[in-house]
Amino acid sequence: MIHxxxxxxxxxxxxxxxxxxxxxxxxxxxxxxxxxxxxxxxNAPPTTPPAPPRSIDxxxxxxxxxxxxxxxxxxxxxxxxxxxxxHAMSRPTPETLEREGATWTRFREKAASLQFVALERDFGExxxxxxxxxxxxxxxxxxxxxxxxxxxLNGKPVGNWRLVKGETKILTARAxxxxxxxxxxxxxLRFNGVPKAAAGEAYAEIDWIHIGRGEPDxxxxxxxxxxxxxxxxxxxxxxxxxxxxxxxxVRCTGWIPQGGTAQAFAGIAGKGDAELRxxxxxxxxxxxxxxxxxxxxxxxxxxxxxLGDLGRPVTGTVGAFEVEVIRATPGARVLLGDPxxxxxxxxxxxxxxxxxxxxxxxxxxxxxxxxxxxxxxLPTPELAGLAARGLVFDAHRxxxxxxxxxxxxxxxxxxxxxxAVNDFDARLPQGVTxxxxxxxxxxxVSAMFTANPLTSxxxxxDRGWGTFVAHGPDEDVLxxxxxxxxxxxxxxxxGDRFLVVIHARGGHPPWDITGEExxxxxxxxxxxSIDPKHAAELLSKARHVPPAIHFGDTDRAxxxxxxxxxxxxxxxxxxxxxxxxxxTGRDADTTLFVTGDLSVDEIxxxxxxxxxxxxxxxEEPLLWVPLVVVPPAGFAGGQRVKAPTADVDxxxxxxxxxxxxxxxxxxxxxxxxxxxxxxxxxxxxxxxxAGNRYALRLGNFVLRGSDRREDLCDVLIEPACIADVSSxxxxxxxxxxxxxFAILHExxxxxxxxxPVTLDTKSAGALKAWGR
Numbered sequence: 001m002i003h004x005x006x007x008x009x010x011x012x013x014x015x016x017x018x019x020x021x022x023x024x025x026x027x028x029x030x031x032x033x034x035x036x037x038x039x040x041x042x043n044a045p046p047t048t049p050p051a052p053p054r055s056i057d058x059x060x061x062x063x064x065x066x067x068x069x070x071x072x073x074x075x076x077x078x079x080x081x082x083x084x085x086x087h088a089m090s091r092p093t094p095e096t097l098e099r100e101g102a103t104w105t106r107f108r109e110k111a112a113s114l115q116f117v118a119l120e121r122d123f124g125e126x127x128x129x130x131x132x133x134x135x136x137x138x139x140x141x142x143x144x145x146x147x148x149x150x151x152x153l154n155g156k157p158v159g160n161w162r163l164v165k166g167e168t169k170i171l172t173a174r175a176x177x178x179x180x181x182x183x184x185x186x187x188x189l190r191f192n193g194v195p196k197a198a199a200g201e202a203y204a205e206i207d208w209i210h211i212g213r214g215e216p217d218x219x220x221x222x223x224x225x226x227x228x229x230x231x232x233x234x235x236x237x238x239x240x241x242x243x244x245x246x247x248x249x250v251r252c253t254g255w256i257p258q259g260g261t262a263q264a265f266a267g268i269a270g271k272g273d274a275e276l277r278x279x280x281x282x283x284x285x286x287x288x289x290x291x292x293x294x295x296x297x298x299x300x301x302x303x304x305x306x307l308g309d310l311g312r313p314v315t316g317t318v319g320a321f322e323v324e325v326i327r328a329t330p331g332a333r334v335l336l337g338d339p340x341x342x343x344x345x346x347x348x349x350x351x352x353x354x355x356x357x358x359x360x361x362x363x364x365x366x367x368x369x370x371x372x373x374x375x376x377x378l379p380t381p382e383l384a385g386l387a388a389r390g391l392v393f394d395a396h397r398x399x400x401x402x403x404x405x406x407x408x409x410x411x412x413x414x415x416x417x418x419x420a421v422n423d424f425d426a427r428l429p430q431g432v433t434x435x436x437x438x439x440x441x442x443x444x445v446s447a448m449f450t451a452n453p454l455t456s457x458x459x460x461x462d463r464g465w466g467t468f469v470a471h472g473p474d475e476d477v478l479x480x481x482x483x484x485x486x487x488x489x490x491x492x493x494x495g496d497r498f499l500v501v502i503h504a505r506g507g508h509p510p511w512d513i514t515g516e517e518x519x520x521x522x523x524x525x526x527x528x529s530i531d532p533k534h535a536a537e538l539l540s541k542a543r544h545v546p547p548a549i550h551f552g553d554t555d556r557a558x559x560x561x562x563x564x565x566x567x568x569x570x571x572x573x574x575x576x577x578x579x580x581x582x583x584t585g586r587d588a589d590t591t592l593f594v595t596g597d598l599s600v601d602e603i604x605x606x607x608x609x610x611x612x613x614x615x616x617x618x619e620e621p622l623l624w625v626p627l628v629v630v631p632p633a634g635f636a637g638g639q640r641v642k643a644p645t646a647d648v649d650x651x652x653x654x655x656x657x658x659x660x661x662x663x664x665x666x667x668x669x670x671x672x673x674x675x676x677x678x679x680x681x682x683x684x685x686x687x688x689x690a691g692n693r694y695a696l697r698l699g700n701f702v703l704r705g706s707d708r709r710e711d712l713c714d715v716l717i718e719p720a721c722i723a724d725v726s727s728x729x730x731x732x733x734x735x736x737x738x739x740x741f742a743i744l745h746e747x748x749x750x751x752x753x754x755x756p757v758t759l760d761t762k763s764a765g766a767l768k769a770w771g772r
Contacts, residue, residue: 064252070212076103082741140207147193153179239337246328253735255683259344265337266295272329282319283729349678355632357590363506366596382575389637390630404454413651413666428460433665436464449482472766479505480573487580494584509535536771591657596625703736
């Protein structure tokens with residue numbers, strides 16, 4: 001994510017440690033002589049050591065909290081904008097502007113809520129006098145249309161800031177008790193006295209907010225980004241650095257990798273010394289590591305702590321890296337060089353094996369846990385045979401619960417939301433670049449065969465292919481016909497470089513079954529309303545109009561029996577396709593990708609849940625889908641990959657498998673890099689959406705929400721992901737909220753305009769048969 005302030009300092013990477021202008025962001029009475037130029041220690045040109053890969057880089061201040069005698073919320077900094085309440089999918093980013101050498105946030109709504117995490121030591125040692133622990137909130141404010149701002153901490157009033165239009169002042173509100181808590185906190189601002197004639201005017205502008213305890217310091221200097229970022233040279237070594245006063249701290253939430261190293265270099269700009277503490281923290285378990293060290297003028301002191309084995313059944317966790325300046329020589333500015341967590345060195349990724357053909361098979365609504373390949377009871381011998389000579393990805397995830405959004409992600413390397421395919425009535429826009437476009441430009445012949453009406457020409461999926469064939473669920477053809485069509489096409493193009501995509505119906509109704517086969521299906525003697533041909537329509541009515549159709553235990557049993565029959569038929573059809581590849585001699589130079597668009601959640605959050613629906617909230621049971629990759633001949637197969645992967649990885653992987661240069665539009669990573677461990681095994685945030693609902697997963701944590709709610713679950717504690725653990729995991733909640741904001745508001749992420757679908761009579765009939 002590119003932020004305004006980072007762009008502003010991008011030309012020089014980091015501003016030099018310099019004097020702070022008296023009227024700028026220095027707060028009250030900061031002396032410009034405090035920010036002394038750092039000594040070089042020699043006449044030799046400074047050297048800049050190469051930066052190792054970091055899972056947390058404190059100098060960037062993304063996901064970080066700065067503190068000096070309390071906690072600072074730098075509202076002008078773009079990273080702070082992730083703190084504004086729940087992250088609704090449609091919520092606009094706060095408005096910022098440059099004024100008086102600082103970046104401010106302009107408020108036009110009557111209330112604003114900001115979230116922050118506080119630890120007890122953020123406010124210094126607790127004094128014996130209880131009055132010295134009273135909370136206060138001060139801010140640098142420029143008055144607008146509002147007459148005052150009422151300030152609340154955790155729902156309790158702190159006081160009021162009186163405003164004068166056009167006047168910039170530092171205002172303070174002080175409570176008569178301690179209102180901050182250890183963990184998650186909420187600061188609420190209410191803008192009062194806005195006249196009706198001021199419609200459209202800004203209520204107020206705020207530069208920074210300081211939350212502290214006791215008596216406010218008249219000479220407080222706010223440690224904003226502009227104030228603390230530096231690029232000093234000590235003893236001939238230049239480092240990216242933060243410049244802090246005592247007592248002060250920087251704390252950054254993010255991914256804590258197993259085998260990582262917490263690291264910081266400390267020094268003093270000028271003379272003096274300081275005492276520091278470096279900690280790695282996690283929710284509930286507390287400190288993972290803690291190291292105390294000293295800093296001295298003119299040279300760097302290195303502090304390092306190996307994190308080793310975190311003692312968890314995953315390869316890391318979500319937590320925080322923190323450095324505190326406990327004590328320093330009065331007036332000294334303590335320099336923290338390259339503070340953060342260094343990730344363990346990843347092995348070099350082997351070159352992606354490539355050949356002259358790629359086949360992508362996408363099964364509709366295929367639940368991994370039902371398959372023998374993933375420990376289930378449903379035999380899929382053809383898929384299992386592929387797994388024995390290929391790669392099985394155990395943590396593959398869809399980015400949507402809409403099948404056409406998931407396929408769009410596979411073809412384009414971007415999520416359905418980024419492609420503006422995030423609801424039932426959206427089609428794949430013209431502005432989206434797909435693997436079909438890349439193949440056509442490289443002279444690779446291509447074909448797509450679909451049995452899903454949501455990925456038909458009506459929805460824009462015919463664009464870019466040399467051959468495009470669609471069979472709707474209302475046609476009098478078997479659901480598996482797409483495999484036979486693809487086999488005939490491969491036979492006709494056996495001498496060409498080719499790309500073939502099959503979007504099969506898979507486990508999605510309606511289901512094909514003969515009358516004789518139906519007689520032997522469980523449960524015996526079934527007399528319910530679920531029949532194979534109209535099952536999708538009936539299940540849709542049962543979901544949306546429960547009194548109209550009762551969906552009971554026997555209906556559920558018959559539904560899953562029909563699903564199992566359909567999956568077996570599709571597995572056999574996959575076998576016929578593989579036979580064609582062998583007969584034409586193309587199995588040796590073709591890469592096979594076999595996956596699902598979404599899974600099936602049989603019970604949801606209640607026993608009355610009706611399965612086989614699309615567009616449901618993006619819950620983990622629906623997002624986990626199978627993935628098997630079989631590279632060309634000569635690759636050592638039979639491997640299982642535990643690292644998290646997503647449907648967006650397929651476009652890049654298919655391009656590399658054909659020895660093509662992936663489009664810059666693609667955002668996924670190569671699956672072979674993931675297999676080799678070159679991609680962090682669990683430290684990769686993966687976002688899934690459906691409409692206004694989202695689910696962001698990082699390691700074992702999932703942040704879920706919509707326009708109205710937000711919660712955090714831990715799949716290690718509860719795989720079904722029902723309980724909200726946000727209150728006991730404030731660090732993880734803050735980290736995922738920040739990552740979510742960064743993804744949702746990444747420049748260009750939602751630049752593609754949405755294109756609505758216009759239905760005709762024939763298409764409406766196909767969608768009705770599909771359960772729409």
